[in-house]
Structure formats: C-alpha cells, structure tokens
C-alpha cells in the first residue's frame with residue numbers, strides 16, 4: 001500500500017492543534033547527586049529548557065489498553081501527540097532542530113490556547129518561583145487564612161517569580177501557597193511506546209505525554225511524582 005504523506009500533512013493542518021514546544025537539555029547536576037536532580041541547582045528538576053517553538057500537531061487521548069498499570073496511572077489526564085515526518089512537519093522555523101527526530105523524554109508541549117488552574121507550594125527565600133510554563137495569571141497567594149495582595153505584598157515578575165516587598169509576606173523559609181492560571185502543558189513521557197519497529201521513516205510518530213501539574217492529590221502508584 002502506498003502511504004500518502006501529503007494527506008497526513010493536510011489532515012494535520014486541518015485538525016491539528018497549535019503547540020509550543022520546549023526542548024529539554026539534561027542537566028549535569030544529576031551526575032553529582034546520585035542520578036537525582038540537585039535541588040540546589042538552578043535547573044528545572046534536572047532539565048534546562050530552550051526557548052519555545054511553535055508547531056501544529058495532532059492531539060488525541062491515550063488508549064490505556066496496552067499500557068502497564070503504573071504507566072497508565074502516570075498518564076491519566078495525559079495525551080498523545082502525533083508528529084508527522086520531517087518533510088511534512090509544519091510550523092518549523094527552519095532551524096536545524098527537527099521535532100520528529102529531536103523529541104525526547106523531558107520535553108514539554110504547551111497548548112497556548114487552553115488554560116488550566118494549578119497550584120504549588122513555595123518556600124520564601126528558597127524557591128519563590130513557579131515551575132509552570134506560560135503562567136497567565138496569579139489567582140491567589142496565601143498562607144493559611146492570610147491572603148497576600150499584588151503590588152501591596154508582592155510583585156509578580158518574569159512570568160514565574162514572586163518578589164516579596166520589604167517587610168511583607170511570610171517569614172524567610174516559611175511555606176506559602178500560590179494558585180494560578182497557566183496554559184495546559186504536557187511532559188513527554190515515552191517516545192518509543194508506539195514505535196512500529198520498521199525501517200520506515202515516512203510514517204507519523206506517536207508520543208505519550210503526561211499532564212504536567214504541580215499539585216496532584218489523587219493517590220497513585222507513584223506518589224508525588226514531580227514532572228519537569
């Protein structure tokens with residue numbers, strides 16, 4: 001059967017979603033810290049991220065039927081992206097990086113047109129930065145019943161940083177909660193799970209992604225797994 005890649009390209013154009021792709025670069029702190037990200041390193045849980053590039057990809061749900069139970073739980077709420085072969089990938093800005101070959105564990109896809117509320121617990125003076133990409137809006141910053149106000153207690157800068165104003169906010173080392181709106185984001189979990197095992201390079205590639213979120217109260221087999 002002749003595979004019609006032009007039809008795939010047209011299908012992606014018509015039904016695909018726009019994604020922002022943040023390519024991950026592995027941080028060497030893992031080597032100094034028994035294979036775990038060093039919390040004192042400035043990286044994002046073991047990865048540094050490049051400036052995002054936009055692509056158009058097909059997005060679909062995950063069929064859990066053929067996945068091991070643990071993987072199914074990690075991927076609950078996740079999705080599958082279908083990446084067309086290089087000749088037909090769209091939205092590429094012409095740089096040497098090619099999404100079809102480059103996509104790997106740790107990369108992040110963000111849907112710029114879709115929002116989601118997330119929460120995180122930060123620690124003053126230790127981590128005053130939100131780890132989500134593309135934060136749209138701070139909804140609240142609180143410690144117990146105390147509510148902190150923008151421009152009176154803190155300023156939100158760089159899209160990630162909570163800057164406490166002098167004499168305001170929780171004491172150094174104290175924890176506080178931030179709730180915010182951000183674009184929906186996915187963490188690339190497995191690029192080979194759906195590999196067809198052939199020499200074909202003209203077929204689209206399906207990759208499995210986990211929802212990238214920072215507070216998940218649902219009990220899972222792998223508790224408190226922090227993604228990216």
Ligand SMILES: [Zn+2]
Pocket residue numbers: 027028029030037038041042043044046047
């Ligand atoms: Zn690091």
